[in-house]
Each structure stands twice: as structure tokens, then as C-alpha cells.
Amino acid sequence: MIKIKNWVSPKTIDEAYQIANEKINNRVLGGGAFLRLAHDLTIDTAVDLSLLGLDQxxxxxxxxxxxxxxxxxxxxxxxxxxxxxxxxxxxxxxxxxxxxxxxxxxxxxxxxxxxxxxxxxxxxxxxxxxxxxxxxxxxxxxxxxxxxxxxxxxxxxxxxxxxxxKQPIKCSFQMLRNSSSDFAILNAAVSKVDRHYKIAIGSRPGVACYALEAMTVINDTASINQDDLERLKLMRSAVSGNLVFGTNRFGSQSYRKAMSEVLVKRAFMEVNHEN
Incomplete structure (x- = not known):
């Protein structure tokens, strides 16, 4: 159960900051969509930022x-x-x-x-x-x-x-869900700027992080393409072998680990698709 004793909508960011820090149990609210994730939460003063023009x-x-x-x-x-x-x-x-x-x-x-x-x-x-x-x-x-x-x-x-x-960039987002509106079992994103790649994996179920070993493999060359099968295999193995995956009600550790290679491969192919 969530209990909010007071609700304020400051008109300046300084006022919001001051009120938020007046008491330990004062909270700054975002959209409030995930307040339900908190259990037995008591908020002395909820600080609503909706009047500060931060929605542009x-x-x-x-x-x-x-x-x-x-x-x-x-x-x-x-x-x-x-x-x-x-x-x-x-x-x-x-x-x-x-x-x-x-x-x-x-x-x-x-x-x-x-x-x-x-x-x-x-x-x-x-x-x-x-x-x-x-x-x-x-x-x-x-x-x-x-x-x-x-x-x-x-x-x-x-x-x-x-x-x-802003920068000239190629990027791709891939995800795996049980249904179209469910939480992701796993997600992945890849970007390419001047032949330099970034690879991120999220919903592991931990917060997103870089696949650093895979990035080292893929960036340690002057150029790479979809036909460089050996390097692509090393990259995918580095994704699944060097990140920590876990199990929850959406998917198992082993399933996430296996599917991480698939999602990264799809994303890599998309950012290198010339059309």
C-alpha cells in the first residue's frame, strides 16, 4: 500500500530541490507509472515536477x-x-x-x-x-x-x-518478449559510428550494460562485414560468455544467455545493411 501525506507542485527547480530534502521520506515523482512497484511505501511529501516545463x-x-x-x-x-x-x-x-x-x-x-x-x-x-x-x-x-x-x-x-x-550513426534495437505488450525477456542495441561499435544488453534481468568483450572483438579491426564469419562468431560468444545473466519469471539464465547471441547478430546485421 502506498500512502502520500502531502502533495506539492513547485514552480521552480530550486523550490523542488529544497522541499525534496526537507525530510527523509519526501520523494520526487516522475510520471508515477511504477509507484506500484513499491510495497508499503509512505511518502511524507510527494514533489510533483509537472509545472517546471521539463516535458519538452x-x-x-x-x-x-x-x-x-x-x-x-x-x-x-x-x-x-x-x-x-x-x-x-x-x-x-x-x-x-x-x-x-x-x-x-x-x-x-x-x-x-x-x-x-x-x-x-x-x-x-x-x-x-x-x-x-x-x-x-x-x-x-x-x-x-x-x-x-x-x-x-x-x-x-x-x-x-x-x-x-547528434552524430552520423547507424543503430538497431532488438528485443524478445512473450507477447507484444509484455516486459522484455531480453533486449539488445547496437550502434556504429565511423566503424566503431557499441553493444548494450538489457533486461538480463539487470539494468543494461555494455558487452565490453564483444565490443573489443568487433572494434579490433579496420573493417568488418557480415561475411567475416569467424570474427562474428567470436563477437557473439563474447556477448554470452562475458555478461552476467539471471533467472526470473520471464526467462531463465541459460535462455537469456543463448538468445543474447541471436539478438546481437540481428542488430549487427541491421546496422550493416546498406539499404
Whole structure:
């Protein structure tokens, strides 16, 4: 059961930060879509960010700047964003539960919480993504995901913006689900910039991470193509052999491990498809 004693909607980010840190049990809310994941949660004051104008996608010469309160549906349907990154946002979001939920859940809530089942985080991992916090400032997504989770008594920072660098890029998102609107059993994303590849695997069921050994294999050459069977086999083996997979009600460790090779192969073929 979730109990919220007070609800406030600050008009400035400074006010939101101050209220969030007045008491240990004060919480900053994203879209609120996954509050149900918390059990027996009591919130003294819920800090609603909806009046702060953080729900916009803006474009500069070098970046797409996405407000933390931007919904998954806004990302999914943003033409400029999807044109710039080969529809990776649309592909990673269109199967998440249903349109109603995607109108509620936000990019900030998803990224800040570091959900292990997130398709979006996997996609963001293969782009040049950074996060802008009120107090901490700008940090890379990878750096944030590797940080230890904040203790209950630590200062509560507020994620303001997600920044994605523009660049000539080929990218692909692949996932495996039991049904079209279910949580992913496993997901994978691959990007290529100037013959340099990034490979991310998520829903392992842990939060997305790079397949570093596979990236070393695939990047340790001047060029590679779909006919280089030996190197592709080494890459796929490095994915399944050097990442930690687990078991939950959606899939077993061994199944995820085997399917990781399949998803990465599909993604690699897509980013190298000339048409």
C-alpha cells in the first residue's frame, strides 16, 4: 500500500530541490507509472515536477535535449528524434505495455530509477547520452548507471534533462518478449559510428550494460562485414560468455544467455545493411 501525506507542485527547480530534502521520506515523482512497484511505501511529501516545463524535446546544433518529464509516448512519436537515430526510440518504446502507460511514464523516471527491465535505457546506452542533474551537473549515462545507489539519508538530486549528441550513426534495437505488450525477456542495441561499435544488453534481468568483450572483438579491426564469419562468431560468444545473466519469471539464465547471441547478430546485421 502506498500512502502520500502531502502533495506539492513547485514552480521552480530550486523550490523542488529544497522541499525534496526537507525530510527523509519526501520523494520526487516522475510520471508515477511504477509507484506500484513499491510495497508499503509512505511518502511524507510527494514533489510533483509537472509545472517546471521539463516535458519538452528541444534541438540545438549539437544535441537533442529531452526534459526529464517527457513521456515515453512523446519520444516514440517525435519525428526529428527518430529521424536522427534511425527510429531507435520508436522501436524500443512501441511495445511497452500500451499507449496509455506510455503517456504517463517519463524518460526521467525510467532512467533515474535504473530499472532492470527498461528497453529505453538499453537504446540510450548505444547513443552518446548524458544526464543533467540540478546539483551534480552533467554526467554520462554510463557513469550514472555505475554509481552506487543513493542511501536514504543522502541528499536527493533531481534529474532535469537527458542530452543526446547528434552524430552520423547507424543503430538497431532488438528485443524478445512473450507477447507484444509484455516486459522484455531480453533486449539488445547496437550502434556504429565511423566503424566503431557499441553493444548494450538489457533486461538480463539487470539494468543494461555494455558487452565490453564483444565490443573489443568487433572494434579490433579496420573493417568488418557480415561475411567475416569467424570474427562474428567470436563477437557473439563474447556477448554470452562475458555478461552476467539471471533467472526470473520471464526467462531463465541459460535462455537469456543463448538468445543474447541471436539478438546481437540481428542488430549487427541491421546496422550493416546498406539499404
Amino acid at each position: 524535446i528541444s534541438e540545438t546544433e549539437r544535441y537533442f535535449e529531452i526534459g526529464a518529464m517527457t513521456t515515453l509516448r512523446q519520444l516514440e512519436t517525435s519525428q526529428p528524434l527518430n529521424n536522427a537515430f534511425e527510429n531507435i526510440f520508436k522501436k524500443s518504446l512501441e511495445n511497452i505495455v500500451g499507449v496509455q502507460l506510455r503517456h504517463i511514464a517519463t524518460i526521467g523516471g525510467t532512467v533515474f530509477a535504473r530499472y532492470g527491465f527498461s528497453d529505453l535505457i538499453t537504446a540510450l546506452m548505444v547513443l552518446e547520452t548524458s544526464l543533467v542533474f540540478h546539483e551534480r551537473g552533467e554526467v554520462s549515462l554510463v557513469e550514472y548507471l555505475e554509481m552506487p545507489r543513493a542511501h536514504k539519508r543522502d541528499k536527493k538530486d533531481i534529474l532535469i534533462q537527458i542530452r543526446v549528441m
